[in-house]
Amino acid sequence: MPNPSEKTKNNDKDTELVRAINNGRQDLFYELVNRYEKSLYNFGLRMCDTPSDAEDMVQDTFLNVFKYLEGFRHETKFRNWLYRVATSACLKKKRRSKYAPDRELSLDEFLPADESAVSADLPRWASQPLDQVLDGELAGVIRQALLNLPEKYRLVVVLRDVEGFTTQETAEILDLTPTNIKVRLHRARLFLRKALKSYYETD
Amino acid sequence: MKQTDPHHPHENCLALFERLSEYIDRELDAPTCKDIETHIQACKPCQVCLKTLKQTVALCKHLERRQVPETFSLKLKSAIFDLVDKKAD
Numbered sequence: 001m002p003n004p005s006e007k008t009k010n011n012d013k014d015t016e017l018v019r020a021i022n023n024g025r026q027d028l029f030y031e032l033v034n035r036y037e038k039s040l041y042n043f044g045l046r047m048c049d050t051p052s053d054a055e056d057m058v059q060d061t062f063l064n065v066f067k068y069l070e071g072f073r074h075e076t077k078f079r080n081w082l083y084r085v086a087t088s089a090c091l092k093k094k095r096r097s098k099y100a101p102d103r104e105l106s107l108d109e110f111l112p113a114d115e116s117a118v119s120a121d122l123p124r125w126a127s128q129p130l131d132q133v134l135d136g137e138l139a140g141v142i143r144q145a146l147l148n149l150p151e152k153y154r155l156v157v158v159l160r161d162v163e164g165f166t167t168q169e170t171a172e173i174l175d176l177t178p179t180n181i182k183v184r185l186h187r188a189r190l191f192l193r194k195a196l197k198s199y200y201e202t203d
Numbered sequence: 204m205k206q207t208d209p210h211h212p213h214e215n216c217l218a219l220f221e222r223l224s225e226y227i228d229r230e231l232d233a234p235t236c237k238d239i240e241t242h243i244q245a246c247k248p249c250q251v252c253l254k255t256l257k258q259t260v261a262l263c264k265h266l267e268r269r270q271v272p273e274t275f276s277l278k279l280k281s282a283i284f285d286l287v288d289k290k291a292d
Contacts, residue, residue, distance in 0.1 A: 026287045026290055026291065027287060029283060029287060030280065030283065033279065037271050037276060037279065038268060038270070038271050041269070041275075042268045045269065051272075055272075055275045058271075058275075058279065059278075059279055059282060062279065063282065066283065066286050066287075107220070107221060111217075111220070120247040120248055121251070122251050122254055123255065126251075126254050126255040126258040127254070130261050130262070130265060133258075133262075134262065134265055139262075142259075142263065143266070146263075157263065161260055161263035161264055162264070164264070167230065182224065182225060182230070186221075186223070186224035186225075189224055189256055189259055189260060190256070192263070193255055193256055193259040196255075196262075197255065
């Protein structure tokens, strides 16, 4: 049972709105949809294979939130709970991915094979300011690399780096330990970095 | 890094490689950060490793977000309207 200070800690811009909906103002549910449909749709685009699957995931998520909102006790922030519901909808929706079969990533696969493979020069994509390199091409490489990541790593890097959740929040959403989140996040980032390096070295 | 030179502080590179994300996210204690910074200043490959990883994270944080297709947004709100309506009955 959380203590009252825990509940206060979870208060944010959604708290009053959720309370109003639960006190009978169901018409305000549209406001929650307006706040989060774009975030969830983009989360879906990163996690599902097709835009149509992303749409289904968003719809399933909001319908489940509508159904279970009465039981939400503000033991976490609403946004964390929403993404927990969305993650569950993603996993249910997801058929075996054509892009990213499940597999473990090990640190060893990201280490250079030998000293000659270690570059002392910073590549162009990493040496310039973000606004100069984040063109359509580079964004496309990152998007594809995300889709190629095995799902359990992709979920972590999307929640942490794309959606901006903290380690602790991501651990809550995925029901994992913070240590586990850190391990998966590091491997996911190394996977993405390898994809960027390979793309520009073979270009 | 896997180094062949026995004089290179290979273990330091490996230890740093494992903790780079935590370093970028400022999740390490001050003495560990200091050790990492001292090593990085003297190790060019580890500088490259850190900067390329930092840029990878920055790229993820700044990925463009697409607009929700209008047809889908309308369909979603219509499905919710049905639920709100049903609950109000």
